[in-house]
Amino acid sequence: MRPFEYARAGEASEAVSLGGRFIAGGTNLLDLMKLQVETPDKLVDITRLPMRDIEATDDGGLRIGALVTNSDLAADKRVRDDYPVLSRALLAGASGQLRNKATTGGNLLQRTRCGYFYETSQPCNKREPGSGCGAIGGFNRIHAILGTSDKCIATHPSDMAVAMQALEASVETLKADGSTRTIPLIEFHRLPGDTPEIETVLEKGELITAVRLPKSLGGTQIYRKVRDRASYAFALVSVAAIVKMKGGEIEWARLAFGGLAHKPWRDTAVEDVLKGQAPSRALFDRAADALLAEAKGHGENDFKIPLARRTLVSVLAEATQGA
Amino acid sequence: MITLTINGEEHRLDVDPRTSLLDACRDHLGLTGSKKGCDHGQCGACTMLVNGRRINSCLTLAVMHEGDEITTVEGLGEPGNLHPMQAAFLEHDGFQCGYCTPGQVVSAVGMLGEVADGWPSNASKDLQNGAELSGEEIRERMSGNLCRCSAYPNIVDAIETAAKTTKEPA
Structure with a gap:
């Protein structure tokens, strides 16, 4: 690990004025620093900031402090009762030890698990802009099939963020100049384009302070994760689904996908196919057609296209059961 | 300092x-x-x-x-005054080479604390109510501890035994 200066912030305003990389749970950042994939000159420890509460909001939703651990969020009674898709997604991620350390804000900012990003002897446009992409034409079994560019085909590894995407969460931040803003999660992560090193719309020195969930809309909530092992593995494909039935028809559906793209993927065209329709295998296939219209495999990950279809069809069948 | x-x-x-x-x-x-x-x-x-x-x-x-x-x-404990989890690992032969064992023992103690607090896991059928600590629950909750000797069956047995004698962490 490269040497760095360490500073501990007592208040959010102090944290953003200190300059440097924020560290909270550290489970991803320190891992990458050991490999010298990340080489910050300065770390600002934000773990003492008062951002560990989950509060009810005036509009009936929840405001989750950025430092709430993945464990505490998954176990919160309000989350379990009203946002079960989020509890399920969190519990499907990482291990007990990691969930006890990893935070809500940090989870959103996880870096990709692409092997070329991790291996500093290999080209990677995300780690070293302009060096090329080893995964295109290389080992790319875990890589993206949607929203890729000729510079990067990495995926975002979070489960939590996929559920939050379906829940239409938003991200509260504090900028270095003291101003605050709220960013809808759908606009928070970027596609790789020509600048895969830029993963979110956060500005330099901007701190995530909380994530807001709107009032629960109920419905049947499912998080389905398909992976290589039964536990403690990243998603090959995951689906977060919230489906509301009415009179034997799908009143509305919200769907988000993990393992498929550089960001937690949501495509409302898929939801539009389902809206107001009676559930059937043919309908679910049309939804999958909409999801995968632009999907592109890169060799080893070609299997993700039929896997995403089967996973979506299966989740929709479960969500509309007994309708 | x-x-x-x-x-x-x-x-x-x-x-x-x-x-x-x-x-x-x-x-x-x-x-x-x-x-x-x-x-x-x-x-x-x-x-x-x-x-x-x-x-x-x-x-x-x-x-x-x-x-x-x-x-x-x-x-947690020391020779002559073992923590119930340590004693259970000995009783059930929950190891082979022993290198992963301290991590397994500490993790299992922490895990029982999480169960006592009513935390669900990915193996829990029901998110709302506390889980019964089945073998399936133990395997899921302990998936962050690897054993290259693959002593898993005895590790699960040891934790099941210790769960009956301990309710609080450390």
């Missing part, structure tokens, strides 16, 4: 900011019970309790833990 509270005792030490909590304990304080397996948070051999919750001590900086109550395997 930083002050760490480990197994109820305060330690003053001078460490480079890069020092992990694991290395601080092993290399600076002679607490070598916690093991370094992968050093990347994948194997669980370094598991410690911080304020009663289990974490990977290799993936956190010592300087970040001033004021925290840290428990290592040395703080």
Whole structure:
């Protein structure tokens, strides 16, 4: 690990004025620093900031402090009762030890698990802009099939963020100049384009302070994760689904996908196919057609296209059961 | 200089900011019970309790833990006065080479604390009500601890036994 200066912030305003990389749970950042994939000159420890509460909001939703651990969020009674898709997604991620350390804000900012990003002897446009992409034409079994560019085909590894995407969460931040803003999660992560090193719309020195969930809309909530092992593995494909039935028809559906793209993927065209329709295998296939219209495999990950279809069809069948 | 509270005792030490909590304990304080397996948070051999919750001590900086109550395997029990989890691992032969064992034991103690607090797991059919600690639940909840000797069946048996005699962590 490269040497760095360490500073501990007592208040959010102090944290953003200190300059440097924020560290909270550290489970991803320190891992990458050991490999010298990340080489910050300065770390600002934000773990003492008062951002560990989950509060009810005036509009009936929840405001989750950025430092709430993945464990505490998954176990919160309000989350379990009203946002079960989020509890399920969190519990499907990482291990007990990691969930006890990893935070809500940090989870959103996880870096990709692409092997070329991790291996500093290999080209990677995300780690070293302009060096090329080893995964295109290389080992790319875990890589993206949607929203890729000729510079990067990495995926975002979070489960939590996929559920939050379906829940239409938003991200509260504090900028270095003291101003605050709220960013809808759908606009928070970027596609790789020509600048895969830029993963979110956060500005330099901007701190995530909380994530807001709107009032629960109920419905049947499912998080389905398909992976290589039964536990403690990243998603090959995951689906977060919230489906509301009415009179034997799908009143509305919200769907988000993990393992498929550089960001937690949501495509409302898929939801539009389902809206107001009676559930059937043919309908679910049309939804999958909409999801995968632009999907592109890169060799080893070609299997993700039929896997995403089967996973979506299966989740929709479960969500509309007994309708 | 930083002050760490480990197994109820305060330690003053001078460490480079890069020092992990694991290395601080092993290399600076002679607490070598916690093991370094992968050093990347994948194997669980370094598991410690911080304020009663289990974490990977290799993936956190010592300087970040001033004021925290840290428990290592040395703080759970000692020869002649074993923690029920340690005794259960002996009784069920829950190891072969033993390298992962301190992490397994500490993780299992932390895990039982989580169960006592009603935390669900990915194996729980029902999110709302506390889970019964079945073999399936133990396997899921302990998936962050690898055993290259694959002593898993006996590890699960040991934890099932200890669960009946302990309800609180550490």
